[in-house]
Amino acid sequence: MKTKTILAIETSCDETALAVVKCDGGIKSPKFKILENLISSQITIHRPFGGVVPNLAKREHLKNLPILYKKITKLYPLNTIHYIAVTVGPGLEPALWSGIEFAKKISKETKKPLIGVNHMDGHIYSNWLSEMKNEKRKTKNFKFPAITLIASGGHTTLLKMKSLNKWEKLGETLDDAAGEAFDKVAKMLGLKYPGGPEIQKLAEKGNPVAIKFPRPMLHPPAGGKNNYDFSFSGLKTSVLYYLRDNPKANKADVAASFQEAIVDVLNKKTEKTAIEHKAKTIFLCGGVSANKPLKNRLSETAKKLKIDFFAPDNKYNTDNAAMIAAAAYIDILKKKKNTLEAQGNLSI
Numbered sequence: 001m002k003t004k005t006i007l008a009i010e011t012s013c014d015e016t017a018l019a020v021v022k023c024d025g026g027i028k029s030p031k032f033k034i035l036e037n038l039i040s041s042q043i044t045i046h047r048p049f050g051g052v053v054p055n056l057a058k059r060e061h062l063k064n065l066p067i068l069y070k071k072i073t074k075l076y077p078l079n080t081i082h083y084i085a086v087t088v089g090p091g092l093e094p095a096l097w098s099g100i101e102f103a104k105k106i107s108k109e110t111k112k113p114l115i116g117v118n119h120m121d122g123h124i125y126s127n128w129l130s131e132m133k134n135e136k137r138k139t140k141n142f143k144f145p146a147i148t149l150i151a152s153g154g155h156t157t158l159l160k161m162k163s164l165n166k167w168e169k170l171g172e173t174l175d176d177a178a179g180e181a182f183d184k185v186a187k188m189l190g191l192k193y194p195g196g197p198e199i200q201k202l203a204e205k206g207n208p209v210a211i212k213f214p215r216p217m218l219h220p221p222a223g224g225k226n227n228y229d230f231s232f233s234g235l236k237t238s239v240l241y242y243l244r245d246n247p248k249a250n251k252a253d254v255a256a257s258f259q260e261a262i263v264d265v266l267n268k269k270t271e272k273t274a275i276e277h278k279a280k281t282i283f284l285c286g287g288v289s290a291n292k293p294l295k296n297r298l299s300e301t302a303k304k305l306k307i308d309f310f311a312p313d314n315k316y317n318t319d320n321a322a323m324i325a326a327a328a329y330i331d332i333l334k335k336k337k338n339t340l341e342a343q344g345n346l347s348i
């Protein structure tokens with residue numbers, strides 16, 4: 001396939017993001033050159049509410065989209081663009097609709113084809129966005145089968161990837177996602193939203209083995225069937241009870257011990273899954289992939305198993321539109337049928 005330049009739009013949650021990505025190569029070894037990656041974060045708007053307010057997110061997207069669009073098309077005029085791509089789900093529906101309606105309007109005006117993209121595919125392909133000097137890190141050398149752990153604010157999912165575009169979902173969270181647990185525990189500790197980076201920072205001053213919080217679902221249920229699902233609401237509740245019963249608790253110790261429990265569960269489950277499926281690679285992605293202790297732990301595990309471990313470059317682990325362009329290109333190569341309706345619960 002000839003080079004395709006994609007203008008992508010991401011508005012599934014609280015980041016308004018636009019990117020222009022030059023895409024090349026076939027399905028076995030696609031190449032992405034990020035020409036521009038703009039993100040306008042709404043964090044300070046939602047912070048007083050301790051989480052994202054869907055209608056406020058929509059209002060901010062509607063305000064930010066034309067500003068970012070003007071900026072990006074000044075650098076990359078539409079006659080240089082082949083496709084428009086937009087996230088259609090999963091996410092907050094009012095937020096998703098603002099991006100979809102905007103993308104539809106541009107597509108109609110410019111007659112460029114519009115691709116509706118699954119946000120989770122975007123997170124998966126965020127590992128394909130950085131070409132590094134390290135030979136192993138070159139995307140054409142990625143080895144399969146691979147186990148991919150997607151850990152974000154809305155999802156915690158384990159996938160077995162047989163190849164870049166064929167995968168099977170092995171398990172997911174039955175309640176809170178890992179990022180959501182970070183955010184909720186941060187709120188209990190009086191930390192700012194989003195909680196993940198705040199907990200990581202506070203945990204550096206604390207003792208990770210000070211409090212033994214539970215490690216939910218670490219072992220398969222009686223009967224012995226493998227269980228790849230997660231559950232984090234019990235862990236969150238036990239932090240709540242601990243703080244209630246120990247009003248003078250050292251907050252740094254609570255943050256460190258909570259983070260240790262989450263990292264332990266994510267790492268052990270991923271390790272077990274990688275062994276059982278004879279994985280050659282572990283990929284980590286989603287907003288929680290910014291967490292250093294998690295990256296370090298999974299990297300040690302991969303070293304122990306003598307397999308590869310990759311996490312996205314820092315600028316691509318939380319929501320962005322470059323990853324949406326990459327996923328759109330894979331959809332084009334696969335000739336995947338796309339929808340242009342917002343789907344809050346779209347599955348992977």
Ligand code: KG4
Nearest residue numbers: 152153154179194196287288290291318319
């Ligand atoms: O992927 P993402 O940007 O949005 C969703 O698709 O959900 O993920 C956001 C989540 C938030 O819950 C945030 O607290 C978490 O990622 N996060 C982190 C860190 N940075 C962001 N969690 C733990 N440690 C971090 N350093």
Ligand code: ZN
Nearest residue numbers: 152287318319
């Ligand atoms: Zn996301």
